[in-house]
Amino acid sequence: MSLLEIKDLSAYYITHVFGVKRDVKAVDNLTFSVEENEILGLAGESGCGKSTLLKVLLSMVKPPLKVLKGEVNYSYDSKNFNLLTLDENRLRKVRWEDISYIPQGSMSTFNPVRKIRKTFEDVIKTHKKNADKEVYEKLMEEHLKYLGLPLEVLDSYPHQLSGGMRQRTTIALATILEPKVIFADEPTTALDVVVQRGVIQMLKQLHREHRNTMVMVTHDMAVHANVVDRVAVMYAGKIVEISKKEKLFTNPSHPYSNFLINSLPKIGDRRQRASAPGNPPSLANPPEGCRFHPRCPYAKDICKKHIPKLIEAEKGHYVACFLFSDEVEEGENVVQQTTRG
Numbered sequence: 001m002s003l004l005e006i007k008d009l010s011a012y013y014i015t016h017v018f019g020v021k022r023d024v025k026a027v028d029n030l031t032f033s034v035e036e037n038e039i040l041g042l043a044g045e046s047g048c049g050k051s052t053l054l055k056v057l058l059s060m061v062k063p064p065l066k067v068l069k070g071e072v073n074y075s076y077d078s079k080n081f082n083l084l085t086l087d088e089n090r091l092r093k094v095r096w097e098d099i100s101y102i103p104q105g106s107m108s109t110f111n112p113v114r115k116i117r118k119t120f121e122d123v124i125k126t127h128k129k130n131a132d133k134e135v136y137e138k139l140m141e142e143h144l145k146y147l148g149l150p151l152e153v154l155d156s157y158p159h160q161l162s163g164g165m166r167q168r169t170t171i172a173l174a175t176i177l178e179p180k181v182i183f184a185d186e187p188t189t190a191l192d193v194v195v196q197r198g199v200i201q202m203l204k205q206l207h208r209e210h211r212n213t214m215v216m217v218t219h220d221m222a223v224h225a226n227v228v229d230r231v232a233v234m235y236a237g238k239i240v241e242i243s244k245k246e247k248l249f250t251n252p253s254h255p256y257s258n259f260l261i262n263s264l265p266k267i268g269d270r271r272q273r274a275s276a277p278g279n280p281p282s283l284a285n286p287p288e289g290c291r292f293h294p295r296c297p298y299a300k301d302i303c304k305k306h307i308p309k310l311i312e313a314e315k316g317h318y319v320a321c322f323l324f325s326d327e328v329e330e331g332e333n334v335v336q337q338t339t340r341g
């Protein structure tokens with residue numbers, strides 16, 4: 001059984017502007033799973049819904065974002081639950097301790113007017129209520145040392161740290177309670193090359209030694225090539241291909257994956273290249289049929305009318321493209337039930 005099974009998941013930003021309802025279909029009918037102990041990369045250009053998907057997988061859903069349907073089923077250590085139906089108390093318990101998050105932009109993790117030690121203390125205290133001060137001081141110091149961070153960071157304010165140090169401190173905070181699953185959103189994006197390497201090494205070290213599961217979002221294909229086991233490629237709110245990394249990089253199936261790989265920048269090149277002619281569509285008004293068809297050199301008639309289903313083309317290799325199968329997504333764009341959001 002997979003550690004995380006996502007089923008028929010749709011989450012839209014629903015806004016009303018001058019009485020006109022506008023739905024941004026950022027996560028649209030996704031079904032896929034995350035395996036225990038793997039690093040799954042989530043790839044795709046900016047604006048494709050990667051950060052939104054992470055928020056839903058962490059049940060950090062606030063208006064205008066709303067989950068319209070679907071399940072986010074976790075199972076580990078003989079626990080089985082749909083995260084979207086947990087009450088606030090259980091959610092708080094599960095977060096940090098079991099499921100942890102490295103948000104995009106490390107500045108937002110820490111309170112600018114409090115020393116970093118305070119934030120660490122808060123997190124530990126919330127989850128280890130009976131621990132006395134000595135115990136959690138020791139836990140903090142050992143964890144920082146383990147990750148090669150100087151203890152002085154604890155007595156610093158966030159703005160006193162360099163971007164790279166702050167990002168590594170964010171990772172230390174996210175992993176201090178040894179979570180089962182870590183979600184990281186663009187953990188290297190704002191950093192320069194040398195610092196990127198340090199952050200990647202830190203994530204790899206944690207994974208090697210703790211065998212936790214990681215889901216790593218980045219638009220930087222070089223980071224995927226360097227870090228992950230499998231890649232899920234996201235385009236305009238849909239997952240278009242999931243594959244072992246080696247296979248994806250040597251022989252991508254979906255034309256969009258092909259574009260992403262051909263645009264592979266050198267490690268550390270942070271320019272957003274135009275990877276395919278044009279840009280991802282507005283998700284308030286995405287093209288009908290396959291959302292990639294206006295940019296796709298192989299588009300056929302069916303691509304303009306129907307959404308291709310994500311099918312298992314070969315064992316463990318999923319692709320949603322009419323070049324590989326005629327199967328159409330069930331209930332295309334039909335939203336049947338409403339869950340929490």
Ligand SMILES: Nc1ncnc2c1ncn2[C@@H]1O[C@H](COP(=O)(O)OP(=O)(O)O)[C@@H](O)[C@H]1O
Nearest residue numbers: 013024026045046047048049050051052053283
């Ligand atoms: N608070 C919001 N209100 C309305 N639309 C939003 C909001 N946040 C993000 N979006 C839109 O949702 C889409 C997906 O965004 P996001 O998940 O951030 O993509 P990515 O992380 O892949 O760059 C984009 O079109 C973005 O403009």
Ligand SMILES: [Mg+2]
Nearest residue numbers: 050051052104
């Ligand atoms: Mg993002």
